[in-house]
Amino acid sequence: MDALGTAWAVIRTVAGAVWHLVWWTLRSWRLLLACVVLGNVLLILDHHLAGYAVLWCVPAFCLLRAVWAVAHPLTYEAVLGGPIRRRGWRRHLRKRWSTIADRCGLATSDSDDGARVIPRLRRVRTSGNTLTFRVRARVGHTVDDVAAAAEAIATSVGAEAVETRRIGGGWLELTLTMRELLHVPALPVIPSAIETGAVTLGRTSDGSPWRLDLTARHTLVVGRSGSGKGSIFWGIAGNLAPASHAGMVQLWGVDLKGGVEVSVGAPMFSHVAMNEPDAVRLLGDLHRVIVHRQSLMRGLSRTFTPSPGDPVHVLMIDELAVLTAYASKDVVNEAATLLKLILTQGRAFGVMVVAFVQDPRKETVGMRDLFTQTVALRLASAAETRMVLGEGMASAAPAHHVATTMPGAGYVVGDDGHVERVRADYWADDFIRMVAATFPAPPAPPLPTRSEADSPAGDDVPAEAPGEPVETAPRPRTPRKRSPRRSTVERDAEVA
Numbered sequence: 001m002d003a004l005g006t007a008w009a010v011i012r013t014v015a016g017a018v019w020h021l022v023w024w025t026l027r028s029w030r031l032l033l034a035c036v037v038l039g040n041v042l043l044i045l046d047h048h049l050a051g052y053a054v055l056w057c058v059p060a061f062c063l064l065r066a067v068w069a070v071a072h073p074l075t076y077e078a079v080l081g082g083p084i085r086r087r088g089w090r091r092h093l094r095k096r097w098s099t100i101a102d103r104c105g106l107a108t109s110d111s112d113d114g115a116r117v118i119p120r121l122r123r124v125r126t127s128g129n130t131l132t133f134r135v136r137a138r139v140g141h142t143v144d145d146v147a148a149a150a151e152a153i154a155t156s157v158g159a160e161a162v163e164t165r166r167i168g169g170g171w172l173e174l175t176l177t178m179r180e181l182l183h184v185p186a187l188p189v190i191p192s193a194i195e196t197g198a199v200t201l202g203r204t205s206d207g208s209p210w211r212l213d214l215t216a217r218h219t220l221v222v223g224r225s226g227s228g229k230g231s232i233f234w235g236i237a238g239n240l241a242p243a244s245h246a247g248m249v250q251l252w253g254v255d256l257k258g259g260v261e262v263s264v265g266a267p268m269f270s271h272v273a274m275n276e277p278d279a280v281r282l283l284g285d286l287h288r289v290i291v292h293r294q295s296l297m298r299g300l301s302r303t304f305t306p307s308p309g310d311p312v313h314v315l316m317i318d319e320l321a322v323l324t325a326y327a328s329k330d331v332v333n334e335a336a337t338l339l340k341l342i343l344t345q346g347r348a349f350g351v352m353v354v355a356f357v358q359d360p361r362k363e364t365v366g367m368r369d370l371f372t373q374t375v376a377l378r379l380a381s382a383a384e385t386r387m388v389l390g391e392g393m394a395s396a397a398p399a400h401h402v403a404t405t406m407p408g409a410g411y412v413v414g415d416d417g418h419v420e421r422v423r424a425d426y427w428a429d430d431f432i433r434m435v436a437a438t439f440p441a442p443p444a445p446p447l448p449t450r451s452e453a454d455s456p457a458g459d460d461v462p463a464e465a466p467g468e469p470v471e472t473a474p475r476p477r478t479p480r481k482r483s484p485r486r487s488t489v490e491r492d493a494e495v496a
């Protein structure tokens, strides 16, 4: 059986090499023809050595390539195969640009002589598996028109996917993924670095690491059921776990889908809520952390810097819609008010929110616009992509075209509008448990009490001990007449 397997492998390797030899030789037929003519001339002139060398140079080079490609594909790809292929992409685009632009509806007619005017093509570059170039919209066209034609351009050059970026001055940059690197799922490595800002979640379309910056940002991750939101959830929590273990980050988890998601790696979290009352209580606690920090930082600093004991707080909410739409009415109201306060006030005080949702409609996620960056995994339709990422984004980040066979793949749109195609590494349950057991969160220090959070301008709270619960004399409270319908949340909001 082993001998058969070896023989089959050898036959396949040799067949591959022969196929490459024939294909590459025939593809260079113009050069081959020139060499045949020149070689024969040299032979007729009695320069035998030079004549045979010229005659056989093309097949010999193709044979060398073919043997190298099958014998050592990695070095062949890095040294010869990759550069030759990328040169081919550039040449093909430059040569066929006028036809491509015309067929993709980007050419306009000159009003004087009726000649076709083709958009200008600049900076055609290649790197790894991508082809990048800039296109300038012609008179009568907008950058949006060029962006709308991006998919057609990508298809016409055989690209797997396209990303677009506005450059300004009527220019649009297109990055075509000519070879898909994301179709193979990847596994994460055990996190070890203490990171409080950005985390590595997977790969971008050119194979480089996908770093998601969480600093002073609130992140909304949207994707249909089974689109791989779990990978991003655990990619963030797991990569922050070493920092959480070191007291630089506190993870807060809300999972109202029976706690199924969060419970797998619960030890990483300092605070967890798996039912509606706990979720509202947790949001109230986190809001008090913000109010307390506001009073500590007021007049001293405008930016928060984490330190051990004074951590960054990251609130992770699995299936946000359960909290903001499907829970009981009182919970929805109270949770929505608190969440809006946290989203609007938390960023500057080291409190970030990462929320995951399947259904991104305004009715379910009313505070959608308060998130500053979005990760769109597989979505249902172009309309949903526009709803999640904004008008005009259906062509720049077509999340509705992400294949069901690629869970964890999608598009990230940063707060500056920059689009990246990415795929998250797959976090299996056992791996999550192992990371949670390696980096459990230390016991959470007591949270600021309501009176501490209410203390004004830090006058009675020493700034030297930020984050530590401070013993303060309780402020005399004047009893207030309250309407029975006003919630504790609304009172917190007034204080803030």
Ligand SMILES: Nc1ncnc2c1ncn2[C@@H]1O[C@H](COP(=O)(O)OP(=O)(O)OP(=O)(O)O)[C@@H](O)[C@H]1O
Pocket (backbone or CB within 6 Å): 185, 186, 223, 224, 225, 226, 227, 228, 229, 230, 231, 358, 406, 407, 408, 409, 423, 424, 425, 426, 427
């Ligand atoms: N990054 C990934 N790479 C490869 N496979 C993945 C990846 N992420 C998830 N999967 C596969 O896809 C399946 C669904 O993923 P996951 O449960 O994370 O989806 P989801 O979006 O959270 O779905 P739901 O909203 O229904 O919970 C997983 O069981 C796993 O097999």
